[in-house]
Amino acid sequence: ADAILEIKDLKIQFKSGKGTVEPIRGVNFTIEKGETLGVVGESGSGKSLTSLAVMGLLPDKISKITSGEILFGGKDLTALTEKQYRKLRGNEISMIFQEPMTSLNPVFTIGEQLSEPLRQHKKMSKKAINQAIIAVLKQVGIPRAEEIVNEYPHQLSGGMRQRVMISLALLGEPRLMIADEPTTALDVTIQAQILELMKNIKTQNDMSLLLITHDLGVVAEMCDRVVVMYAGEIVEMAEVNELFDRPLHPYTQGLIDSMPSNNERKSRLYSISGQVPKPEEIKEGCVFANRCQYAFAKCFQKTPPVFQDGDHLSKCWLQDTTEGEVG
Numbered sequence: 001a002d003a004i005l006e007i008k009d010l011k012i013q014f015k016s017g018k019g020t021v022e023p024i025r026g027v028n029f030t031i032e033k034g035e036t037l038g039v040v041g042e043s044g045s046g047k048s049l050t051s052l053a054v055m056g057l058l059p060d061k062i063s064k065i066t067s068g069e070i071l072f073g074g075k076d077l078t079a080l081t082e083k084q085y086r087k088l089r090g091n092e093i094s095m096i097f098q099e100p101m102t103s104l105n106p107v108f109t110i111g112e113q114l115s116e117p118l119r120q121h122k123k124m125s126k127k128a129i130n131q132a133i134i135a136v137l138k139q140v141g142i143p144r145a146e147e148i149v150n151e152y153p154h155q156l157s158g159g160m161r162q163r164v165m166i167s168l169a170l171l172g173e174p175r176l177m178i179a180d181e182p183t184t185a186l187d188v189t190i191q192a193q194i195l196e197l198m199k200n201i202k203t204q205n206d207m208s209l210l211l212i213t214h215d216l217g218v219v220a221e222m223c224d225r226v227v228v229m230y231a232g233e234i235v236e237m238a239e240v241n242e243l244f245d246r247p248l249h250p251y252t253q254g255l256i257d258s259m260p261s262n263n264e265r266k267s268r269l270y271s272i273s274g275q276v277p278k279p280e281e282i283k284e285g286c287v288f289a290n291r292c293q294y295a296f297a298k299c300f301q302k303t304p305p306v307f308q309d310g311d312h313l314s315k316c317w318l319q320d321t322t323e324g325e326v327g
């Protein structure tokens, strides 16, 4: 398969009061063409920061990429200028966020907001723009599209606003869509509808999808492969069924154990006791050691490497098969 996005040894540094911290420390993953890759983790895991880095949206006064590459179609995005990035965003890669109300401008109509990227990037007549907008609104299942274009964001329901955001993300015909908690703010029925929609448009538009979520239920429903992030590192990565059948990292096991029964779809990641260490608290050793029920002496002294079992990766000393043999 062809990779559309390859992140290699990404490290991100932030200025903090006392100096610098490194909230992303060596992230590696690939998204194949047509694939839906889930990135799962609690808040503070670095999943949103990673996606902002891909979009070139890190706050540049206080943060920087200190190492690594973000290859999109083979091109390293970390070398792009802001001007080059503006051409890429919305056209090659689009992003949708959790709360559409904060991404949509309350003082412009839906039609005005949807026509803006078309006016910026393409030479289209007013009529052609209008037709394109109506078509994309229909594609995301918005009824009365001809009337909706004249309405303001607050006149729409949360689910309809998220559909508008998705249509906005589709306008530039991106090859990759990044969705950061796209359904977290929505109630369960609407959530299911939006996920279904995202599945369909991904296939119809021949895109790849990077889905960031804290909800393993969403992962199970949507993703081909899963990356589990914890405190700025990838602690496990596997094909989705493999991850649920045979989670190797104690953190992933904890996430799966704290999933509610299938009927009640509210995720409770927070039932693993303890907290994600802050970037300034990271030291040598396993990042999960302070919460891990299996932790042993070595876990506090030495950072585990990535152990590989076929395509299943995990970063935990329990997977070290050489341990004990050598003594």
Ligand code: SF4
Pocket: 249, 250, 251, 286, 287, 288, 289, 290, 292, 293, 294, 295, 296, 299, 304, 315, 316, 317, 318
């Ligand atoms: Fe737990 Fe040790 Fe594995 Fe870390 S390396 S997850 S502390 S067993």
Ligand code: MG
Pocket: 043, 047, 048, 180
């Ligand atoms: Mg986030």
